[in-house]
Amino acid sequence: xxxxxxxxxxxxxxxxxxRNVDFHGLAWIRPEGNVLVDPMPMGSHDLAHxxxxxxxxxxxxxxxxxxxxxxxxxxxLGARIHGPAAERDGFPIACDEWLADGDEPVPGMVxxxxxxxxxxxxxxxxxxxxxxxxxxxxxxxxxxRLMLLPDAKLADKAAAVQSLRRLAELPDIDAVLVGDxxxxxxxxxARLIELLAAVADRGTAG
Amino acid sequence: xxxxxxxxxxxxxxxxxxRNVDFHGLAWIRPEGNVLVDPMPMGSHDLAHxxxxxxxxxxxxxxxxxxxxxxxxxxxLGARIHGPAAERDGFPIACDEWLADGDEPVPGMVxxxxxxxxxxxxxxxxxxxxxxxxxxxxxxxxxxRLMLLPDAKLADKAAAVQSLRRLAELPDIDAVLVGDxxxxxxxxxARLIELLAAVADRGTAG
Numbered sequence: 001x002x003x004x005x006x007x008x009x010x011x012x013x014x015x016x017x018x019r020n021v022d023f024h025g026l027a028w029i030r031p032e033g034n035v036l037v038d039p040m041p042m043g044s045h046d047l048a049h050x051x052x053x054x055x056x057x058x059x060x061x062x063x064x065x066x067x068x069x070x071x072x073x074x075x076x077l078g079a080r081i082h083g084p085a086a087e088r089d090g091f092p093i094a095c096d097e098w099l100a101d102g103d104e105p106v107p108g109m110v111x112x113x114x115x116x117x118x119x120x121x122x123x124x125x126x127x128x129x130x131x132x133x134x135x136x137x138x139x140x141x142x143x144x145r146l147m148l149l150p151d152a153k154l155a156d157k158a159a160a161v162q163s164l165r166r167l168a169e170l171p172d173i174d175a176v177l178v179g180d181x182x183x184x185x186x187x188x189x190a191r192l193i194e195l196l197a198a199v200a201d202r203g204t205a206g
Numbered sequence: 207x208x209x210x211x212x213x214x215x216x217x218x219x220x221x222x223x224x225r226n227v228d229f230h231g232l233a234w235i236r237p238e239g240n241v242l243v244d245p246m247p248m249g250s251h252d253l254a255h256x257x258x259x260x261x262x263x264x265x266x267x268x269x270x271x272x273x274x275x276x277x278x279x280x281x282x283l284g285a286r287i288h289g290p291a292a293e294r295d296g297f298p299i300a301c302d303e304w305l306a307d308g309d310e311p312v313p314g315m316v317x318x319x320x321x322x323x324x325x326x327x328x329x330x331x332x333x334x335x336x337x338x339x340x341x342x343x344x345x346x347x348x349x350x351r352l353m354l355l356p357d358a359k360l361a362d363k364a365a366a367v368q369s370l371r372r373l374a375e376l377p378d379i380d381a382v383l384v385g386d387x388x389x390x391x392x393x394x395x396a397r398l399i400e401l402l403a404a405v406a407d408r409g410t411a412g
Contacts, residue, residue, distance in 0.1 A: 003349065022219075185350025185351075
């Protein structure tokens with residue numbers, strides 16, 4: 001796994017040829033039990049790395065399109081799976097816990113349920129107040145610039161922009177670790193504000 | 207290939223399990239002929255993408271440890287290979303051109319020859335004054351933070367720091383596209399100054 005912006009956070013990636021972006025899984029290494037988010041399939045090298053760092057207690061899936069290797073990793077590592085509460089009916093895999101807005105799956109991590117994305121209640125996760133982990137709604141197909149999921153995929157654009165506004169109002173975001181595309185490691189708050197301004201501009205122009 | 211911070215720049219990557227970082231190749235798409243830098247082996251998807259964008263006229267290899275797929279891509283695409291002039295004797299592949307400090311392999315791209323790295327005259331490349339492409343000396347094993355090649359690999363630490371100082375004095379750097387590790391897409395100048403300060407601190411402390 002690749003080191004991210006702090007020593008307890010790691011990522012691993014697969015290139016998606018359909019979109020020409022990398023998809024990322026995240027591992028948060030904690031003495032009380034590690035947490036994975038939207039885990040991509042892992043090769044044996046990364047899996048051995050993760051096991052050496054303590055395996056995983058929790059796997060959080062932000063939305064039903066990001067199930068990825070969650071069930072396999074539960075089988076291998078014995079982790080508990082947390083899914084978005086708004087998708088409880090019909091989620092593609094069995095979950096042990098369901099996360100709603102404001103829930104804290106582990107201390108230091110807060111779930112934010114987003115509206116208007118392609119699935120109901122898509123989760124974003126805030127770690128220690130300064131690292132924001134996003135699933136699908138906020139992404140980065142270009143380096144150094146966040147983007148919103150394309151309009152055609154949004155269930156409700158106005159609600160999605162309102163959820164983005166909420167993320168942009170979090171004051172202390174350094175990093176925005178997107179599930180799809182280039183991560184932002186510094187000045188995440190400024191990048192979210194830029195994105196909100198760009199989306200609002202387009203909204204006005206359209 | 208993945209879109210970088212401007213629409214004419216693309217990258218493709220392979221994960222290196224020995225160092226737990228991604229290695230990157232770069233493609234600069236130009237109407238007058240595309241330029242590749244330190245090209246990693248390409249799968250057929252990325253190669254087809256590159257061919258659709260015009261193939262490649264030039265392949266620049268920053269140092270003898272970054273030859274990677276250069277000779278294969280010459281064979282496939284008919285590109286000319288440029289290597290670092292200071293490694294002219296004994297370079298592992300045949301080159302068509304040799305680049306010394308200040309040379310411009312194509313308009314808008316300036317070669318900077320660095321001292322003190324693990325190979326003589328390792329090249330960095332400055333594109334349009336604001337995108338710096340580095341080979342081995344400047345890298346990023348952690349997200350959001352540049353680092354210097356470890357001391358044990360440097361031929362001459364003082365000379366390497368002097369070369370870094372030269373890069374940090376380039377006033378308009380937005381992006382630092384490293385060969386090894388996480389690219390920096392914004393505020394590259396500030397990240398280079400941070401790195402210089404960190405290296406100078408360690409030098410004083412030791």
